Amino acid sequence: MTTLVKLAARNIWRNRRRTLITAASILFAVFFSILMTSIQRGTWGHMVDSVVRYHFGYVQIHKAGFWEDRSIDNAMHPEDLAETLSDAPELRSLVPRIESFALASLGSRTKGALVIGIDPSLEDSFTSLRNRVAKGSYLANGDDGVLIAEGLAEYLDLQINDTLVLISQGYHGTNAAGKYPVKGMVHLSNPELNKQMIYMELAAAQWFYGAEGLVTTLVADLNQASAMDEFVGFARSRLDTASYEIMDYTEMLPDLIQARELDLAGGQIFLLILYLIVSFGIFGTLLMMVKERSYEFGILKAIGMRSSQINIMLWLETMALGLIGCCAGVLFALPIIHHLKRNPIRMQGNYAEAYEQFGVEPVLPASTDPQIFIMQALTIFAIISLLSLYPILKIMRLEPVKAMRN
Amino acid sequence: MHLEKFDMKNSVIEIRDLKKSYTETKVHVHALQGVDLIIEKGEFTAIVGPSGSGKTTLLNIIGGLDRPTHGNVKLNGQDIGLLSDNQLIDFRRDHIGFVFQSYNLIPVLTAKENVEFVMLLQKQTQADRDARTLELMTAVGLADRMHNRPNELSGGQQQRVAVARALAPKPAFILADEPTANLDSKSTADLLDLMATLNQEEGITFVFSTHDQRVIDRARRVITLEDGKIRSDEYRA
Ligand SMILES: Nc1ncnc2c1ncn2[C@@H]1O[C@H](COP(=O)(O)OP(=O)(O)OP(=O)(O)O)[C@@H](O)[C@H]1O
Ligand SMILES: [Mg+2]
Numbered sequence: 248m249t250t251l252v253k254l255a256a257r258n259i260w261r262n263r264r265r266t267l268i269t270a271a272s273i274l275f276a277v278f279f280s281i282l283m284t285s286i287q288r289g290t291w292g293h294m295v296d297s298v299v300r301y302h303f304g305y306v307q308i309h310k311a312g313f314w315e316d317r318s319i320d321n322a323m324h325p326e327d328l329a330e331t332l333s334d335a336p337e338l339r340s341l342v343p344r345i346e347s348f349a350l351a352s353l354g355s356r357t358k359g360a361l362v363i364g365i366d367p368s369l370e371d372s373f374t375s376l377r378n379r380v381a382k383g384s385y386l387a388n389g390d391d392g393v394l395i396a397e398g399l400a401e402y403l404d405l406q407i408n409d410t411l412v413l414i415s416q417g418y419h420g421t422n423a424a425g426k427y428p429v430k431g432m433v434h435l436s437n438p439e440l441n442k443q444m445i446y447m448e449l450a451a452a453q454w455f456y457g458a459e460g461l462v463t464t465l466v467a468d469l470n471q472a473s474a475m476d477e478f479v480g481f482a483r484s485r486l487d488t489a490s491y492e493i494m495d496y497t498e499m500l501p502d503l504i505q506a507r508e509l510d511l512a513g514g515q516i517f518l519l520i521l522y523l524i525v526s527f528g529i530f531g532t533l534l535m536m537v538k539e540r541s542y543e544f545g546i547l548k549a550i551g552m553r554s555s556q557i558n559i560m561l562w563l564e565t566m567a568l569g570l571i572g573c574c575a576g577v578l579f580a581l582p583i584i585h586h587l588k589r590n591p592i593r594m595q596g597n598y599a600e601a602y603e604q605f606g607v608e609p610v611l612p613a614s615t616d617p618q619i620f621i622m623q624a625l626t627i628f629a630i631i632s633l634l635s636l637y638p639i640l641k642i643m644r645l646e647p648v649k650a651m652r653n
Numbered sequence: 654m655h656l657e658k659f660d661m662k663n664s665v666i667e668i669r670d671l672k673k674s675y676t677e678t679k680v681h682v683h684a685l686q687g688v689d690l691i692i693e694k695g696e697f698t699a700i701v702g703p704s705g706s707g708k709t710t711l712l713n714i715i716g717g718l719d720r721p722t723h724g725n726v727k728l729n730g731q732d733i734g735l736l737s738d739n740q741l742i743d744f745r746r747d748h749i750g751f752v753f754q755s756y757n758l759i760p761v762l763t764a765k766e767n768v769e770f771v772m773l774l775q776k777q778t779q780a781d782r783d784a785r786t787l788e789l790m791t792a793v794g795l796a797d798r799m800h801n802r803p804n805e806l807s808g809g810q811q812q813r814v815a816v817a818r819a820l821a822p823k824p825a826f827i828l829a830d831e832p833t834a835n836l837d838s839k840s841t842a843d844l845l846d847l848m849a850t851l852n853q854e855e856g857i858t859f860v861f862s863t864h865d866q867r868v869i870d871r872a873r874r875v876i877t878l879e880d881g882k883i884r885s886d887e888y889r890a
Contacts, residue, residue, distance in 0.1 A: 257761035257762070258761055261761045543759065546759070547759070549745065549751055551745050551822075552742075556774070648719045651753065
């Protein structure tokens with residue numbers, strides 16, 4: 248066995264050019280598959296993160312059934328919940344909201360709106376809502392005015408300091424109605440939200456809906472997105488899931504998730520094509536190798552080396568090349584991917600606009616998830632292991648007399 | 654035929670009615686058409702004949718590198734037609750020494766390692782291998798080139814290392830297909846001297862093919878092939 252290892256090592260070293268070509272083609276395969284996967288995953292991570300952080304958050308807790316009907320009757324007392332979840336390590340804060348639909352009118356114009364009560368400072372630290380104020384000013388604690396989305400304001404043809412009339416059904420069938428001065432307008436890049444959002448200070452909204460001390464929604468502000476599953480598990484184990492629904496963003500935003508799955512599937516096809524091209528490249532070098540060395544293999548077989556021994560030697564050579572190439576590919580990719588994470592590729596033109604419309608910065612950041620590096624390197628290595636069967640089959644059939652006739 | 658003439662106990666190669674046809678090609682080639690031959694221990698025999706007469710085919714079949722279409726080959730009393738492929742490989746390793754026309758040596762191994770190689774395959778001990786390699790490299794006059802790679806040796810030196818390697822497992826005989834074809838006359842003479850010395854002093858059996866009259870002149874038995882048959886079989890003094 249040591250003889251075979253020695254032979255394999257020397258063969259790799261002797262034919263440095265072939266070694267270099269093969270290792271380089273493996274390196275590029277690993278590099279490109281990592282680059283592709285990491286940018287695609289990173290971009291989607293960024294996209295989801297932007298969309299999620301814009302308003303919905305990664306996890307929301309409601310009374311069971313609220314998400315379905317958005318009825319104010321599904322409001323709840325937040326204190327016990329907050330108490331129960333306060334020792335979740337991933338949780339930064341629980342952002343309270345009370346939200347339901349209302350009719351908003353100014354003069355003769357009326358439109359349906361989502362009237363949402365917020366804690367101004369908690370909401371701002373979570374969604375940076377203050378930065379989106381385009382005209383007027385942000386809400387303060389104890390404020391009796393409202394912030395209105397630009398799209399809605401435009402429809403109602405309304406100016407700062409105009410008085411908006413809101414009418415809705417309050418908690419348990421009470422009437423909800425009130426007049427509210429418009430304090431500011433916010434620019435919401437999500438078109439759906441821009442058409443219907445009206446923000447109010449939490450206490451004012453609770454009073455409006457006749458639901459003092461109640462909220463409909465607690466948004467979990469987590470330390471990091473990756474802690475989501477852990478937090479959901481924790482919350483589900485602590486809370487009575489018959490009374491409360493703990494929803495993560497995949498349940499709240501199924502369209503986004505579907506778009507992501509579709510795009511990732513497209514990426515898989517692209518990867519498959521890449522693997523195929525790479526396989527042909529590596530196969531080519533193996534083909535050449537067997538052809539170039541068949542005389543040598545003929546001699547080895549003639550003087551008494553068994554096919555199995557020659558095969559172990561060749562297998563060691565191929566695996567070593569695969570290992571060198573894969574490691575080199577990962578090492579080569581690491582700094583570049585890290586660079587692309589910090590200085591992401593910026594999109595231009597129509598794509599950029601489409602992204603910006605949804606409040607997503609038009610960049611393609613790379614993901615440095617180590618799993619990507621490991622998976623891609625392992626996949627290419629598996630392909631090489633499979634391809635290394637070719638020389639083995641060739642050697643088993645090799646007849647020394649024919650191999651040496653040239 | 655001279656069959657009766659030989660003492661059968663001393664024969665290392667016994668061939669009966671050997672035929673070999675190549676049928677993969679459009680025109681079938683009958684490379685050997687009934688060869689009977691006995692080679693005894695200690696012979697120094699040349700196989701000669703015009704190009705295409707079947708010399709290489711005969712040597713390949715004797716060496717177990719190729720299987721005959723008809724007839725059988727007994728080496729050291731063993732009918733090699735009865736061996737499986739792997740048994741045949743082991744038989745070659747243990748009983749037959751090969752010297753090919755050129756590029757005999759494994760390029761990545763030094764001269765010493767090339768000579769040692771078959772003994773490694775046989776799992777001989779390090780001490781045995783070292784002693785035998787030194788002995789053989791000295792015998793072929795290359796004790797000072799032990800650690801050179803084949804590409805650092807001349808063609809003649811490479812062929813001498815090939816002879817040393819062929820001798821390493823103490824085979825029953827050595828087969829050499831045109832071993833001097835790529836050598837200049839000085840190297841040819843040196844290699845022949847070496848082979849003749851090994852034959853006379855150690856009793857090593859050599860069977861070699863050649864076109865070269867100077868090599869033929871050194872043989873003690875010359876078998877001439879023509880169209881796959883033995884045309885003549887002469888002994889020299
Ligand atoms: N694999 C093969 N397929 C078909 N024909 C073959 C094959 N090997 C040898 N032959 C034919 O068999 C005959 C004998 O060939 P062989 O190589 O034994 O001759 P040789 O005496 O060694 O010739 P040379 O002196 O040129 O080396 C030739 O006609 C050759 O063309
Ligand atoms: Mg020949």
